[in-house]
Amino acid sequence: xxxxxxxxxxxxxxxxxxxxxxxAAHSKIQFLAASGSIGCQLGTARDGSAxxxxxxxxxxxxxxxxxxxxxxxxxxxxxxxxxxxxxxAEGQGPCFGSVMSQLLFSGQNxxxxxxxxxxxxxxxxxCAVELAGVSCVDSATGxxxxxxxxxxxxxxxxxxxx
Numbered sequence: 001x002x003x004x005x006x007x008x009x010x011x012x013x014x015x016x017x018x019x020x021x022x023x024a025a026h027s028k029i030q031f032l033a034a035s036g037s038i039g040c041q042l043g044t045a046r047d048g049s050a051x052x053x054x055x056x057x058x059x060x061x062x063x064x065x066x067x068x069x070x071x072x073x074x075x076x077x078x079x080x081x082x083x084x085x086x087x088x089a090e091g092q093g094p095c096f097g098s099v100m101s102q103l104l105f106s107g108q109n110x111x112x113x114x115x116x117x118x119x120x121x122x123x124x125x126x127c128a129v130e131l132a133g134v135s136c137v138d139s140a141t142g143x144x145x146x147x148x149x150x151x152x153x154x155x156x157x158x159x160x161x162x
Contacts, residue, residue, distance in 0.1 A: 029120050030103060032111045033129045037149055039103030039111055040134055042122040045089075050123025052136040053087040053099055059149045069097030086145045086152060088136050090123055093156030094145040 028043035040054040069087055088094045103111060114120070119128045124140040133148025146153040 030111045032113045033134050034116050038134050050090040050125045052125045052127050053085045054147050055085045063096040069095040086147050093143050094154040
């Protein structure tokens with residue numbers, strides 16, 4: 001009987017030592033819109049803040065230059081920001097920038113496809129697949145972007161509007 005109690009204590013101590021910490025987990029969700037031409041990633045950065053970014057595989061618009069983009073990670077091949085991904089970080093305005101992650105639109109590792117009306121959320125950011133494209137909104141600020149093959153909209157509310 002004493003041996004069983006010792007094993008139980010040892011298991012409990014080991015479980016306590018190996019338990020996860022209270023630190024925010026780094027996570028991500030990737031998907032393709034129903035059209036197959038828009039790929040998005042939502043996630044949680046290491047600091048716990050949420051973000052979303054989308055890339056349109058084939059679009060007819062030119063991206064607007066962004067001096068500062070919270071999730072812009074790498075310059076384009078020429079050293080200039082390529083700005084091909086529209087991005088939204090929790091508490092920030094939407095912008096164009098480059099990211100170091102890749103979304104696969106075809107092939108063996110193609111992303112899962114979400115249907116029209118489907119939504120995914122991380123933190124205060126929710127992205128929805130719509131007939132008009134994909135929209136992502138930060139519910140804490142009201143900032144959002146909407147993107148499709150034909151157009152895009154970036155909206156940042158001012159302090160007086162929020």
